[in-house]
Amino acid sequence: MRATFHLKTLTVAVAALSVASMANAAGLDRSGQDVTAFLQDGTYAEAVYTYIDADVTGKDTSGNKIGDIAESYDFFRYGVKADVNDTFSVGILYDEPFGAAADYTGTNNFVGAPTDAVNNIIASSLTGTGVTDIQGLKALVEGTQTQLSAAENRLDAARAQVGQAQAAVSQNPALESVLRPQIEAGLAGIAAGETQLAAGQAQLNQLERLEGFADERLANDESTNVEVRTESLTGILGAKFGTNKEFQVYGGPVVQRVKADIKLRGSAYGAATGYTAHLSPDQDYGYLAGISYSKPEIALKAALTYRSEIDHSMNIDENYPVVAALGGDATQGGTIDITTPESVNFDFQTGINPTTLATAKVRWVPWSDFSIVPPLYNEVSKRATLDDKGLSLVSYDDDQWVVELGLAKRLTPALAVSGNVGWDSGAGNPVTSLGPIEGYYSAGLGAKYNVTENWAISAGGKYLWFGDAEGQIPTKTIVSDFESNDGYVVGVKVSYQAQ
Template sequence: MRSTFCLKALSVAIATFSMASAASAAGLDRSGQDITAFLQDGLYAEAVYTYIDGDVTGHDNAYIGADDKAYTKGNKIGDIAESYDFFRYGVKADINDTFSVGILYDEPFGAAADYTGNNNFVAQGNLDDAINIISNGNATGLVDASNKIGQLSKGATQAGQAAAQFAEQAQNATSPQAAAEFAAQAKAAQDKALELKGQAESLGAAVASAQAEQATTGEGTNVEVRTENVTGILGARLGTNKEFQIYGGPVAQQVQADVALRGVAYGPATGYTAHISSDQDFGWLAGVSYSKPEIALKAALTYRSEIEHNTNIDEQYPLVAALGGDPSQGGTIEITTPKSVNFDFQTGINPTTLATVKVRWVPWGDFAIVPPLYNEVSKRATEDDKGLALVSYDDDQWQVELGLAKRLTPALAVSGNIGWDSGAGNPVTSLGPIEGYYSAGLGAKYNVTENWAVSAGGKYLWFGDAKGQLPTQKIVANFEDNDGYVLGVKLSYQAAQ
């Protein structure tokens, strides 16, 4: 029997790649956590393959000095966005006219960036240049740094001795006024000693970090984060015509990550490496939907909980050796992947045309990766008990996609969509320097038989310009005029109604 393409069947006409986003377009968002497979009628199954390739280039910061916000166009940074692909699977079945069950698999969050070439994110191995940059121009090379460290240390010692003498004079003073004056001089001398000692330690850290830069010559900064989700869903239809449905279920999530910071852009953190071991933990999903089949109308609001992971981490931080500690340490880290809200809407415009709207919100402003050794070292640099996160974001993500699907023949439909992603702030982490995107896509779906269909499509992405920054808020790069594309294919099965 030849397939017919009625209005309600247009609900699966949009091809494959809906809501697929580019790596770090906003935070670590990738798949968009689509659940529309569960919203299909009757018995339904799909397998989706998505390939994403972004071109993210820019220039490093040639400015040397203490102003963290200053930027001077520097060396070219080649494409850092590694292409990646992922799969999505979904199966949904009706138990009876009230209850439905489904299981979904996707890879919701991730990152893949790799710096190469002659720029500040690749260890070049020039010790004197590295000392100059890492010290913010306070030393022009190893000899200068060594001399200044000696001078500062000597000055700190002399100031400390003066502080001790003033303190002794304050104790032996014959009047309260004289004692107060000597005590004030002792404090000023002690403060000066601490200031000079801090400057000496800072230069010493710059030298140690430059030596780590030299030891990793040729290595580039890279990051890889991968997650996998398996979601079980139980739905119950309510209402006179079963037009309402409530649904929910557990979510199992696996996460792992690797990060390597290389090059003078990262200052004292150059040479830092972390491996976050694979961990599985659980969250949940809940939602409500409404349908009106005679006009192919479906609307669904879905909430996914955050998922907290506590897993092992191995860190190597060369600077720690210069501070008198163990540069290779193991520990535990807490990573909480963010909650999210998805809104999916579709309606028939006429018997051959379907309109769709997708909206997604993710509070990336609450997300952070805080490795314990990295954070502990940062407390000394910032003089703040809280320290710094390795990765964090300033803003929440909003993502919107509008689409149209048109039936051309009883078996063939085409679709088009446009989209916008707000990004998660600018400046943003140098490990994912994109401020959202605009997108446009085309796709087609062909019903091979009454039950089986193949969809395919592509989407072009215009990435927003962004400045890359360190956790200290220092600007280290600028990325402009970047783009990418998405390709996808889907095989779906839907039992005859």
């Protein structure tokens, strides 16, 4: 006779897995958008805290060491679910699905005075002059100022001579026929000189703007930094059907809030060095839809969940110092459209024996469709691409796949332990220098203790082996190399369940 593994007796084991099960490295993925709180039986509530600390180091193309760029960060996840009756269920989930936190430090091409980048900008701006660095630019500015001062003095002398001739004619009209040709020639020379002086002054203004840009950049000691945070609130309504209510369809609205700050510094970013963008918080809406199946006698649960992409139109303030050097407005405000990606999650569990569960999670996110295209940055980039498309500030080449397999074992009526292994495909390599990781392999452990019949506390951790990656800037130029990096995730959960 086939053994039955009643689901109620195994929930103590499976819940330990979800504390730190998903902590994704591809793209901007963070929480894994877990919905398993809604799939629990009866009345259920949980509060989860997750802390992530990664060590991501490498070298720039000049061979300089890049210290740990991955800032530690944490986030919360909450879930509440209740059965209205034996058919309908309702729930609310909160998480922080997407994010980034990177900060470059040390002495490398992503920090401080971008000497190489500034010199390259000077050389490309002054082609044909022989000037290739800041010292040459300063000498050219000084020489141009001296030439214009001498030209102004010559004009003053010419004006004085013409004035004297005009005064002489005014006093003695008989000199008109003699002095008029000299006066006309002098006036023509003065007009030509003024035109040349105006052109020279315009050239000097351009040189001084370039010098001001260079001085400002070379005095800068800031580092490249990016921070992206999102928050998501999902309302879910589920309806069970089938002979034994084994099937359930569920769905509901999603409210998502996004904000971001980006700073590009150092020589690695070329003409974009000094670029700063602030994306003001924006809230918009999407939806979730899914279907699940359960077979309690063998503790089987399977769920397929789809989350829609969400379109955001955000206010953005940009500062692009090189634009000022070219005579434009370096600080501009506008709007930017960003679409956070859709995703598909598959969650599965089944009993192996009355005290053991096997679990599997699969997640897909099409990061190849995602991009951040700030308007000023994109407009300036068209000068490099020589087309009307320009460049994205952030984009990815590949879609993300995550697979995680686990086992959970109930040791006593109150205590369970779990273990899992995982793989994240990453979103391509080379990848943006603002997040130079190509996926990871992982291994994790967890435990759960039932404090009372209804209340429990869980704790878990996971170690991550990050894939090696080359960092690139939007022009596809490789600017860094990151190898042999790792990190860890820890989490704590407090849960309540009544059936």
